[in-house]
Amino acid sequence: MSYLNKSLIDIIEALKNKQVSAKELVEESLLLANKYSKYNPFVTILGDTKVNSEAPLYGVPYALKDNFSTKDILTTGSSNILKDYIPVFDATVVEKLKESGATLIGKTVLDELAMGGTGVSGHTGRVYNPYDPSLNTISGGSSAGSAVAVALGIVPFAIGSDTGDSVRKPAAHCGIVGIKPTYGRISRYGLFPFATSIDHVAYFTRTVRDSAFLLSLLEGSDNKDATASTREGHNYLKDLNTDVKGKKIAVISEIVDCISEPSILSSLDNAISIYKEGGATVERVSVDLNLLRAILPVYMIISCSEATSNNAGLDGINFTSREEGNDFEEVMINSRSKGLGKSVKNRLVLGAYCLDNENIENVFIKAQKVRSLITETINNIFKDYDAILLPASADAAPTFDTLSDRMSDECIIGENHLAIANLGGFPSLTLPYGFKGNLPLGVNLTCKAFDEQTLFNLSAYLESKLPYENMIAKEEEK
């Protein structure tokens, strides 16, 4: 009997009742990891690791995005420049999961150095959406492999990182739950930095209850991360309350209005009706269209600028892959030219441009000001509403060979508004709420900073009224 198709909380229960052993679980997980290799979610598949039988996640297999530092285990960031890098220390989340007894079964593929939203730019090749066995559809990224591993039931949860929407977008495309808690909730120590001020440790589960349960294990202050919050933790699962009566939910008109896909709009209407049935108020609010159009450029300017600096140490000198040259400049240029992919290079050049003495005032500093304006605007909505409800994307996952009109509002706003939560540090969760053909669709809820409890409450209510809880992508039997 399989247990990995169950939710995390049910798996823990089964382990406790000795219906299944830790060994059996890990073996099944590894079997599935190999069985589904055609979707390419893993950079590295590991064997078993030592577990602590007293711990809450004893025996539970999990997967980890390959941009988290793991002591003595290859960690590549899905980049050629780090293809042989073996860290000497564990990220704080890895340490916490080790102490909790979870078993790391594999390191998952990402868009190179987390820069991307498709899952196609990892150095070990594309990641494929498990809902399309013909392998034409993207999984979304950058936390592509982690999303796929959870969607396929290889693991009940997986860790990712979310800088623009890198967990919440692939969660939508793969029919699972993805959360990015408040900035500072989970220590970033050991996460390879992409854009420090908007990088978040985030994760995937298949149920909201699992998501709530895990945050209590992962959150907390960390003396290794000066930006980690010192607020006390919560037992989110225990305090979970799905009564939404009297709750106020906002829907931003200008974002919904730029979306044309009928399956998305009908799923959203359905979700709104469900909330109203539960006694919540759902109202449309208006935000300046120009401010919404600024989200993507502000995100690009800030993320690329910080990325340029954060990745400057990948220079072929002391731990990255080195290409030789006649002097140090040649070594650096050759190592970076060969070790970094095109999309990363584009972003690093863009970042260097934004920070250049000539441009910094007009580009980088201005972007910071607009960022404050966006955050302030959203915080004003939170004065009157408990949450903002929006489609996580403007359409289902695209195929590898289709490119949307990148200059349309549908793309600029509809596909990029999730970055609001990164710019403002808000907790934000995506869960499945419909299908377009065989592809799942995700809806997103965002709450004010440090109000994850409300986020879980509202999400769990919606989940309970929809048939997508603990959904697993199944290969059709041939």
Add this chain to the structure above:
Amino acid sequence: MNLEPVIGIEVHCELKTKTKMFSSAPVSFNAVPNSLVQPLDLALPGTLPRVNKRAVEMALLASKALNMEIDNELVFDRKNYFYTDLAKGFQITQDKRPIGRNGYLEIEADGSYKKIRINRLHMEEDTAKQTHFDDYTLIDYNRSGNPLIEIVSGPDIRSAKEACKYIENLRATLLYLGVSDVKMEEGSMRCDINISIKEKGSSVLGTKTEIKNLNSISNVEKAIEYEIERQSKLLQAGKKIIQETRRFDEESKTTVTMRVKNDSLNYKYFREPNIAPIKLSDEYIDQVLSDMPLLPVELNKIYTTKYNLSAYDSEQLLLNKEISDFFNECVKIINEPKLITNFILGDVLAFLNKRGLPISECNLTPNKLADLIKSLVSNAISSKQAKIVLNELLESDKSVEQIIKEKGLVQISDENEIRTLVNIVLSDNKNAVKDYLGGKTNILGFLVGQVMKLSKGKANPELANTLILEEINKLN
């Protein structure tokens, strides 16, 4: 043309903290290469900086000592550039908000005092140390991330001599604060000199050059003198100065071109996102500054007025912080500043110089020197005996009491006992007594000597002197 130089000095100073500016790796000079390294110092991905509180406190002390305005919020920036000694590809520093600004340091030049403005004092981290060979370079990351303060003077210095005075004063100030070893030869204090020449009285500045690689104050003096001459000659010949970085070449005692400075240096400064601005409360700043040690200027005032030491003696004590600390300790135990000074600047320093030892590594402690002085002022031993005891204190780890006992150095100050000895001497030396009474008063010394000899050196010579006079006068 009547020309004058305009000189500004940038000083980098390594702080004497236990650990690095942003990592927990220990700070130490001369350790085995790459033995003091944490993942952050190598810029391994995922590592994050944590601000060293002690370094902040030291920067606060230095800012205060240099009469600066203190920023009550701690803000760090990134300075981005690629170089092999810079593991992260950026340096965490303070660009827009230095912890201290608008201060000054007073120097004495040609008998009058002059204030040299200090524009800013900021905190930053050091780079790794490189050793270049013909076809390879070795990198030692022990220095990577060491805490530094950079102190930037205003363009107020007008001569090599003033520059040296400024550096010496700054050095002594930081040393007495206990924030740095300030050893130029070990690189814990590094000076870069900006120098240009302008027409006297003119407010138009000339093109400046920057001189690096100065590892002693005497090299600073030589480099500036050379550079003033070089630039003046060029200007007088109607030639232009090129804005460049020059290096002092020790062998030729000249400055040579290192690199021509490009105006478009582009460091892409931006706020360090891993460290949120840290508010420094007034209470915290006050508490840190209340621990402020006395500075050389203040100590000099105490030495010369309260302790009545000569200006020369005071200066000699203050030349070396360890010596001045030792002196301060002694004065605390026994209030005999003049005697303490005489011992320290006399036999003690002579001994230390001969052995090449710092005072902390010799056997003498402030307590022992105080014991010795107690014995001397209570007339338990003579000053001649004190010298013998001091010598033994420096050579062995014995106590004053032990040495006096072992050497039998107890001074006889009992009047009756000495009077008996005096009478013996007077009756044994009738001719001398006669000579004395005949007017040869300088023979008194001979008689005292005889008493000392008879007492095997233990008689109190002053008392012997008095009693001889008394007894001779009786014979008169």
